[in-house]
Amino acid sequence: MIALEDKDWGQYIRSGYRIFFGSGAACPQKLIQRFLDNSQQFNDIELTHILTLGETPWTDEKYKDHLRVNSFFLGPGTRDAVSRGDGDYTPCFLSEIPSLMEDKIHPIDVAFIQVTPPDEYGFCSFGVSVDVVSVACRTARYVIAEINPRMPKTLGQSFIHVSKIDAFMEVNYPIMGHGIAKLDEVTLKIGKYCAMLIEDGSTLQMGIGKIPDAVLSYLGDRSDLGIHTEMFSDGLLDLYKNGNITNAKKAINRFKTVTSFCFGSEALYDFVHDNPHVEFHPSEYTNRPAIIAQNPKVISINSAIQIDLSGQVVADSIGDRFYSGIGGQVDFIRGAGMSLGGKPIIALPSTAKGGEISRIVAVLSQGSGVVTSRGDVHYVVTEYGIATLRGRSIRERALELIQVAHPKFRDELLAQVREHYWVPPYHQSMPKSLAELKTTKMKISGRHYNLRALQSSDQRRLQEFFYSHTEKTLMNRYRAVPKNMPTDSAYRLVNIDQSRDAAICLVQRQGPREIIRGVGRFYMENEERAEISFVVGDDLQGEGLGSVLMKTLIKIATERKIKILVAYVINTNYAMQHLLEKFNFSHEESGDASEFVYVLELNAK
Numbered sequence: 001m002i003a004l005e006d007k008d009w010g011q012y013i014r015s016g017y018r019i020f021f022g023s024g025a026a027c028p029q030k031l032i033q034r035f036l037d038n039s040q041q042f043n044d045i046e047l048t049h050i051l052t053l054g055e056t057p058w059t060d061e062k063y064k065d066h067l068r069v070n071s072f073f074l075g076p077g078t079r080d081a082v083s084r085g086d087g088d089y090t091p092c093f094l095s096e097i098p099s100l101m102e103d104k105i106h107p108i109d110v111a112f113i114q115v116t117p118p119d120e121y122g123f124c125s126f127g128v129s130v131d132v133v134s135v136a137c138r139t140a141r142y143v144i145a146e147i148n149p150r151m152p153k154t155l156g157q158s159f160i161h162v163s164k165i166d167a168f169m170e171v172n173y174p175i176m177g178h179g180i181a182k183l184d185e186v187t188l189k190i191g192k193y194c195a196m197l198i199e200d201g202s203t204l205q206m207g208i209g210k211i212p213d214a215v216l217s218y219l220g221d222r223s224d225l226g227i228h229t230e231m232f233s234d235g236l237l238d239l240y241k242n243g244n245i246t247n248a249k250k251a252i253n254r255f256k257t258v259t260s261f262c263f264g265s266e267a268l269y270d271f272v273h274d275n276p277h278v279e280f281h282p283s284e285y286t287n288r289p290a291i292i293a294q295n296p297k298v299i300s301i302n303s304a305i306q307i308d309l310s311g312q313v314v315a316d317s318i319g320d321r322f323y324s325g326i327g328g329q330v331d332f333i334r335g336a337g338m339s340l341g342g343k344p345i346i347a348l349p350s351t352a353k354g355g356e357i358s359r360i361v362a363v364l365s366q367g368s369g370v371v372t373s374r375g376d377v378h379y380v381v382t383e384y385g386i387a388t389l390r391g392r393s394i395r396e397r398a399l400e401l402i403q404v405a406h407p408k409f410r411d412e413l414l415a416q417v418r419e420h421y422w423v424p425p426y427h428q429s430m431p432k433s434l435a436e437l438k439t440t441k442m443k444i445s446g447r448h449y450n451l452r453a454l455q456s457s458d459q460r461r462l463q464e465f466f467y468s469h470t471e472k473t474l475m476n477r478y479r480a481v482p483k484n485m486p487t488d489s490a491y492r493l494v495n496i497d498q499s500r501d502a503a504i505c506l507v508q509r510q511g512p513r514e515i516i517r518g519v520g521r522f523y524m525e526n527e528e529r530a531e532i533s534f535v536v537g538d539d540l541q542g543e544g545l546g547s548v549l550m551k552t553l554i555k556i557a558t559e560r561k562i563k564i565l566v567a568y569v570i571n572t573n574y575a576m577q578h579l580l581e582k583f584n585f586s587h588e589e590s591g592d593a594s595e596f597v598y599v600l601e602l603n604a605k
Contacts, residue, residue, distance in 0.1 A: 073325030156279030292335025320367025362416035520549030
C-alpha cells in the first residue's frame with residue numbers, strides 16, 4: 001500500500017475503465033474530488049455505485065466528455081444526469097449486484113473506498129458500508145482507499161487487509177450523516193397500523209425515513225425482536241436501550257443484529273463502532289431471500305411510489321422518469337414471504353402532491369415499471385388501514401385497496417374497476433367511512449382481536465362467518481333459520497353507509513387471513529332512534545366479545561347524538577337479554593309474546 005500522488009493516476013486508471021465508488025455514508029468524497037481534478041487525462045470512464053450520500057459532483061455536465069455515471073440506485077444528482085441523457089441507470093436486485101461484478105457482466109477495474117486505519121494486524125474496516133463495497137474490492141484490478149480515523153470500526157464480514165489496498169490517501173472529516181425526519185400525523189397512523197402486524201419474536205427489516213421510524217416508535221411493548229436488514233438507522237436505538245431487541249428468536253446469526261450498511265446520526269455511528277452485537281455483512285448475504293427466510297416471522301416494510309388495484313408495486317420510477325432503484329425491496333419481500341410467519345408489507349401514504357393525486361390507482365401511470373409483482377405483495381398499509389392481499393382474488397384485492405385509499409378517490413377507483421368487470425354490477429359505490437372508529441388491537445379473554453369497521457372487502461368473510469353459525473345462533477340473530485347468504489346479500493350487509501348506520505366487527509388474524517368472530521351494528525329507524533343487533537361466533541359466546549361491541553356502538557351512537565337505541569330479542573335468547581340489561585337497557589312490553597323489546601335512552605337531559 002502506497003500513498004497516492006497525483007502523478008500516479010495513470011498507474012491505476014486507463015481510458016475505458018469502470019470505477020466503483022463506495023456507498024452511502026462511506027462514499028470517499030475527497031478521493032473522488034481529487035480524481036475529478038485529474039480526470040481530463042482520461043476518456044470514456046464509467047463510474048458506478050449504489051446510493052451515495054452527499055453531493056455528486058461527478059454528475060456535473062462539465063465532466064461529460066470524459067466520464068459517465070451508470071448507477072444501480074439513483075439519488076438527486078444521478079437522477080438528473082439520467083433524465084438529461086448524461087447518465088445511465090441499471091436496475092438490479094441488490095442481492096444480485098455482487099454476481100454482476102464476480103461474473104464480469106459488470107466488471108470493476110478500480111474501487112474507490114473509505115476505510116478505518118489498519119489495526120495491529122493490518123486490517124481496515126469498511127465501516128458503515130459493506131454492502132457491495134466488499135465484492136467491488138474483491139474483484140477490482142486496483143483498490144484505492146481513503147483512510148479516515150473518524151470512520152466507525154464495524155464488525156462481521158467487514159474487513160480488508162492493507163495488502164489488498166494498492167494506494168491510499170489520509171483524510172480526516174466527519175462521516176456523512178442523515179437527519180431524522182419529523183413524524184407527521186399521516187406517517188404516525190401508517191406506523192401504528194404496521195406495528196399491529198408485528199408480534200413478539202419477529203425479525204425486522206427496516207429502511208430509513210419517516211415510515212420505518214414511525215413503525216419502530218410503536219414497538220416499545222414488544223419483546224425478543226430480531227434484526228436482519230440491509231440497512232440500520234437511528235430508529236432502532238431506543239429499542240436496543242429498552243431491551244426490546246435481543247435477537248434471541250432468530251434462527252441464524254442468533255443474538256446478533258445483521259445489517260449491510262447504515263447511515264444516520266453521530267449517535268448511530270457511535271453505537272455501531274466496535275459493537276460486538278452488530279455484524280455488517282455483504283449484500284449477497286444480507287439480501288439473499290433464502291438466507292432471510294431462515295429466520296422466523298420476518299417483517300419486511302418497504303415503500304412505493306404507486307400501487308395498482310391488483311397489487312403491482314411501482315418503486316423506482318415516476319411514469320417514464322427513473323427516480324430511485326430496485327434496491328433490496330424484492331429481496332426482502334420474497335425473503336419475508338418465504339419465512340415461517342413472515343409478513344411482507346408495502347407501506348405508503350394514500351396520496352401525493354399534497355393530496356392532489358392518489359398513490360393507489362386502477363392502472364399504473366404510463367411508463368411506470370413494476371418492481372414488486374402482485375404475487376409478492378401480502379399487505380399494503382396506508383393511513384387508512386391494512387389491506388390484506390395474499391390469497392385474495394383480483395376483485396377482493398381491488399376492494400381491499402380501495403378501502404385504504406383516500407376517501408375522496410374511492411368512488412372514482414371503484415368506477416374504474418367496474419369498467420374492467422372486476423366487480424359485479426351491484427358494487428355501485430364505496431360506503432362512507434366510520435369516522436368514529438379506527439382499527440384497534442385488543443385482548444379479550446386471553447385472545448387477540450382487531451376491532452374495526454365492517455368494510456366492502458369483508459363480503460366473503462361475512463359469508464364464512466354466517467355459515468359457521470349453529471341453527472340456535474341463527475334463530476337468536478335472525479328470528480329464523482336462513483339457509484344461505486347470497487353474495488349480493490352479503491355485499492349489502494358490508495356496504496352500508498357508515499355515516500348514517502354503523503357496522504363493526506371483531507376479527508382474528510391467522511397470518512394473512514382475517515376471520516370475523518363477532519359483528520355488531522345499528523340501523524337508524526328514524527332521525528332519533530336506531531335498532532341495535534349483535535352476533536358472536538358460537539365457540540366464543542360468553543367471553544366478552546358482545547360487551548366490547550356493545551360498548552363501542554353505544555359510544556358511536558352517543559357521539560352522533562342518537563337519542564334511543566332499541567333491540568328486538570327473541571324470548572329464548574337469554575345471553576342477549578343479559579347483555580342488554582348489563583348495559584342498562586330497560587325491558588318494554590311487546591305485542592309479540594315471542595319477542596322482547598329493550599330500550600336505552602342516550603343523551604338524555
